[in-house]
Amino acid sequence: MFNRMVLFPQAVLTALLTVLGLVLADFALGVTVAIIQKQFDVRKLPDFIRTGVLPYVVPLIVLAAMAGSNASLQAVFFTSAAALTAKFIADIKDKLVSLFGSSAVGITSSATAAPPAADIPASVRTAPASDAKAANPPPASK
Helix, strand or coil: CCCCCCCCCHHHHHHHHHHHHHHHHHHHHHHHHHHHCCCCCHHHHHHHHHHHHHHHHHHHHHHHHHHCCCHHHHHHHHHHHHHHHHHHHHHHHHHHHHHHCHHHHCCCCCCCCCCCHHHCCCCCCCCCHHHHHHHCCCCCCC
């Protein structure tokens, strides 16, 4: 029926849809957190979309459209998409932690996540500072 017009190369389209999906998930979780914390105000939603969504989405779509014909712009697009993916995954993780707590998300504090000393191989264990000097004397000077 319609001739298939390819605006984006497949890899660019996949990366773009991934980032847009993460933006949508982050937005939905943000609204959910605000509602649960009784801080949601529908009057603030347009400002949030203008400042928290569009500055990420519009330039990425423009870059994706231009990247189809230019390898250098594809590199810029994929770098931007990777950075935005990392940003939105971190934001989504933070919102999930605020909704369900860190234990439900499978995140532990680095202070409490250290393995017991018995689990650390002897070759990896570090010697106390006083023993380190005796075990590794400075090289003799000539």
